[in-house]
Amino acid sequence: MGQKVNAIKLDEKDNVAVALETLKVGETLSIKDGIEEITVLKKIAYGHKVAISSIPNDGKVIKYGECMGIATMDIAIGDHVHVLNVRGLTEEDKSFQKEVY
Amino acid sequence: MRTFEGYRRANGSIGVRNHIIVINTVGELAGLTNKLAGLVPGVIPVVHQAGQSQYSEDSEQTIKTLEGTAGHANVSAALFLGMGSKDPAEGIVETLKKNGHHVHSIIFDKDKSITECLKDGKSWLENAMKRSKEEKTEKADISELIIGLECGGSDAWSGITANPSIGALSDLIVEDGGTSILAETTEAVGAEHILANRAVNQEVSNRFLEIVKRYEQRAKAVGEDIKAANPSPGNKTGGLTTLEEKSLGCIKKGGNSTLMEVIDYAHKPREKGFIFMDTPGYDVESVVGLVAGGAQIVLFSTGKGSPTGSPIAPVIKIGTNPKLYENMPEHIDVNAGKIIDQNYTIEQIGEEIYTKILQVANGESTASEKYKNHEFSIWRLAETQ
Numbered sequence: 107m108g109q110k111v112n113a114i115k116l117d118e119k120d121n122v123a124v125a126l127e128t129l130k131v132g133e134t135l136s137i138k139d140g141i142e143e144i145t146v147l148k149k150i151a152y153g154h155k156v157a158i159s160s161i162p163n164d165g166k167v168i169k170y171g172e173c174m175g176i177a178t179m180d181i182a183i184g185d186h187v188h189v190l191n192v193r194g195l196t197e198e199d200k201s202f203q204k205e206v207y
Numbered sequence: 208m209r210t211f212e213g214y215r216r217a218n219g220s221i222g223v224r225n226h227i228i229v230i231n232t233v234g235e236l237a238g239l240t241n242k243l244a245g246l247v248p249g250v251i252p253v254v255h256q257a258g259q260s261q262y263s264e265d266s267e268q269t270i271k272t273l274e275g276t277a278g279h280a281n282v283s284a285a286l287f288l289g290m291g292s293k294d295p296a297e298g299i300v301e302t303l304k305k306n307g308h309h310v311h312s313i314i315f316d317k318d319k320s321i322t323e324c325l326k327d328g329k330s331w332l333e334n335a336m337k338r339s340k341e342e343k344t345e346k347a348d349i350s351e352l353i354i355g356l357e358c359g360g361s362d363a364w365s366g367i368t369a370n371p372s373i374g375a376l377s378d379l380i381v382e383d384g385g386t387s388i389l390a391e392t393t394e395a396v397g398a399e400h401i402l403a404n405r406a407v408n409q410e411v412s413n414r415f416l417e418i419v420k421r422y423e424q425r426a427k428a429v430g431e432d433i434k435a436a437n438p439s440p441g442n443k444t445g446g447l448t449t450l451e452e453k454s455l456g457c458i459k460k461g462g463n464s465t466l467m468e469v470i471d472y473a474h475k476p477r478e479k480g481f482i483f484m485d486t487p488g489y490d491v492e493s494v495v496g497l498v499a500g501g502a503q504i505v506l507f508s509t510g511k512g513s514p515t516g517s518p519i520a521p522v523i524k525i526g527t528n529p530k531l532y533e534n535m536p537e538h539i540d541v542n543a544g545k546i547i548d549q550n551y552t553i554e555q556i557g558e559e560i561y562t563k564i565l566q567v568a569n570g571e572s573t574a575s576e577k578y579k580n581h582e583f584s585i586w587r588l589a590e591t592q
Contacts, residue, residue: 167448170456
């Protein structure tokens with residue numbers, strides 16, 4: 107089945123990937139059907155998310171091709187994406203989303 | 208074109224099984240229902256605990272569910288056991304007979320001994336069994352299939368492996384003209400706008416938002432706040448960050464297709480394509496609602512190995528992680544854990560599920576059928592009188 111992958115991107119539009127095993131700092135991300143080389147900046151436990159594009163403060167975090175939260179600070183490529191740098195959507199965010207989708 | 212061999216019923220529907228069932232209308236008859244089924248090899252007992260002492264909305268829901276179960280395409284014949292003069296069994300049987308179903312009822316009352324009732328029941332079931340063996344299958348198109356989408360005993364991998372794979376399958380079935388029904392209203396709380404935005408029109412969108420709101424309010428009335436409680440600390444440790452993310456992991460079982468219709472518990476869809484049914488998150492009650500609504504096959508993702516099955520519909524278990532498959536290989540029909548340790552893609556597992564559906568529709572037993580996991584429980588909305 108080709109080279110072993112260590113993360114999965116669930117939708118084309120996603121800016122995060124999910125770690126399929128615990129990733130160490132400095133490790134290279136390997137996603138099926140590859141994307142450019144990404145170095146992991148923080149330890150990412152399996153099942154947790156890693157940024158595969160940079161996400162600006164107030165930018166949308168996209169998983170499953172949908173907006174699952176809003177960045178609360180700038181998130182660099184390879185960074186851990188979790189409760190420390192992401193918040194859930196407010197009712198306002200949701201109505202904003204209606205226009206987008 | 209993908210086809211399967213099924214049993215054509217008088218009302219036009221097509222079944223993937225040819226079951227003979229005995230079903231109770233009141234919980235008091237649970238024991239005798241099991242006993243009677245045991246007297247005729249191959250007869251399946253469909254047993255629940257709801258009784259006559261229900262508020263009217265529950266009473267209606269019980270009747271609707273029993274009607275949908277006994278009149279299901281996978282059922283060749285059904286015998287109802289009821290009790291006393293106000294029992295709904297005779298009314299249900301009358302309705303089902305009008306639609307050409309092979310059904311009968313036996314009412315336990317003071318005028319007849321239990322031995323006599325069991326003897327009558329046994330003889331009816333033996334005839335039904337003989338009759339069912341003569342029924343032949345015919346070729347049917349995939350567009351006649353309704354697939355229920357369910358999860359239970361979820362883990363951190365459910366939303367990453369099994370649920371998106373079920374979503375890929377759901378899109379394939381819808382493309383081929385079939386129907387898939389997503390359930391579990393409680394799991395959509397927080398991401399309801401995403402499904403609502405996928406609705407075919409404003410009316411369907413509003414209806415979906417309405418049932419989610421109603422569910423939230425019911426929970427609040429008993430002091431539970433679904434939004435505040437999720438994602439749980441355990442979810443966060445597992446990698447889930449927001450409520451939207453958690454709910455997306457569940458509703459992605461419905462893939463990316465347009466939401467065509469929102470239906471009530473145990474009701475049949477009028478539209479084809481991707482449908483949502485209002486059910487609770489409890490897997491047994493949810494599966495029973497999906498099947499009563501006409502689903503001939505149910506896809507069920509599990510991370511912890513929930514054994515939930517159905518008395519009349521094959522339930523295909525999709526395991527979310529390699530460990531589960533390693534420890535319970537006899538219980539899992541499709542191993543989506545291969546995405547983690549064997550480089551499989553979501554699309555490949557989606558195709559594997561499709562192949563499994565066709566094999567099961569053609570008669571291959573699922574793990575839950577082999578183990579006779581016949582769980583049956585009806586969603587109750589109120590207390591008991």
